Amino acid sequence: MTRRFPRRSTSPAITLSADIVDRLHGLLPRVGEDVVAAIIAEVPSYQDALAGPMGGTIRTAVGVALGGFLSIASGQGAESVPATPEALEGAYELGRGEARSGRTTEALLAAYRIGARVAWRELSSEAVAAGLPPEALVEFAALVFAWIDEVSDASVAGHGDELATTGRVRQRLLERLVRQLLNGATTEVLDDAVERAGWPPPTTLTAALVPPSQVSSVLALVSQDTLVLEDQSAADDATLLFVPDAHGHSRAVLLRTVEGRGAVVGPAKPWREARTSYDRAVRVREAGWGEDTEAHLVPLVLGADPEARADLRASVLAPLSELRPATAEKLTETLRCWLLHHGRRDDVAAALFVHPQTVRYRMGQLRELYGDLLDDPETVLALTVALG
Missing domain, CATH: 3.30.70 (Alpha-Beta Plaits)
Incomplete structure (x- = not known):
């Protein structure tokens, strides 16, 4: 798929002769290796990365980028500078790979800066030796570094797109994990979801x-x-x-x-x-x-089961059911305070704003209605829960 990238102007101010281009083409393999070696030496996060498969990918990307540069410099791509599809696509995919490898854009751009320096040093020396006039070096330098800016922009775009895509995928996996937690999924399902999302339990x-x-x-x-x-x-x-x-x-x-x-x-x-x-x-x-x-x-x-609590309340207050509503309400509140204050008459009176003798009278009525049940632990527990 062809992608569009933000463009910088890279139209060449000079056009290299065929002889110079041939000499530089022959130099590209060595320049590529020197670029990779310099990156390994100067960017810590790349010291172990370029030895495995990713190293091959990066070396290929370097080669494609340098080849694309020479195509522009020779005038062959002058009319299609904004496209340069192979080099830009390779740089874009390189940026995505670097994001997947956990390296930052700072490390990626540092590698490009080092690569530009090494490539400029070796290509400019060879170009002069092949007949490039010294006064043309300024234009040649501008072309080299403009090209590096172009491909590094593509790599940064790839890096950002990969992070965005990865972030969206991981967010969906994490949301799925939450739903599984809420739905009571099995231990095996939850452990698999955790592993897929890369979430530390x-x-x-x-x-x-x-x-x-x-x-x-x-x-x-x-x-x-x-x-x-x-x-x-x-x-x-x-x-x-x-x-x-x-x-x-x-x-x-x-x-x-x-x-x-x-x-x-x-x-x-x-x-x-x-x-x-x-x-x-x-x-x-x-x-x-x-x-x-x-x-x-x-x-x-x-309040866990309101209906059960209402049934319990009706059951434990059954001895008061024949009383007038006002009297039943006063005795119910007195019984509640008596339970909560462990029968301490003065505390019950203070809570009800009545005289202790009033508490004594009401508790006498309650004992007549409940009998020995007020001394039964199970009844006291039921009353406490119902009236709590």
Whole structure:
């Protein structure tokens, strides 16, 4: 496929004679090897890279680039300078390969600068020896370095495109991993998804539901391995983040990070059980209870099955069912305070804003209605849960 690249003007100010071009063509294999050797010596990230298959690719790219340069310099490609398809395509693919190898554009451009220096030194010496007038060296230098700029631009474009493509692919794999976590996938499926995405599994994951407008600022302050899913319908208009290893002291840091941002943070759970953290965060967010789900464990437990709790409440309050509603309400609240304050009469009175004698009277009524059941541990537990 032919690609279009941003162009620099490389129309030659000079045209090399056929004799000079022939001499330079014969020099190209040696120049290519010298360029590669100089890159190995001067750019640390290339010291081991040029020995294997990638080394062959780079040597080929150098040869194609130099050959394309001579084609331009000889005037053969003067009308088609903006195309130079072989050299530019080779440089583009070289940039993509360098991105896949993990090398930066800085390293890539350093290699080009070194290559330009070596190529200019050797080609200019040979060109002069072959009859190029010394006064033409300035134009020759401009042609060499303009050509290097051209092919390096193509390589940078390839490097950027590869990173963008790789990033999109990895993001899709990470989103798939999040969905598998939410859907309760098996250990084998999750481990395979982790390997495919190249994601380092942590000890725990913590769900955070964050308003979309706050996601970027939160992501800037948490682990770069945080998983993100934007379109999880159960979270309404919130974006789901799964933050790695935000347990122990790190939880306080995460809570400070989201403070005031309208987020909800679930509990830290073993990473394969992250769905539990998400579910809890959703429940607290729907209830509007605040940022930290772990500050609301009692209401979460009591509200886990509202219908069952209503049935339990009706069952344990059955002895009050024959009373007038106002009386039943007063005794119910007194019984609740009595349970919560472990029967301490003064504390119960203070909580109800009544006289301790009133508490004594009401508890007498309750003991008449419940009998020995108020001393039965199972009944006390049922009453505590129902009235908590």
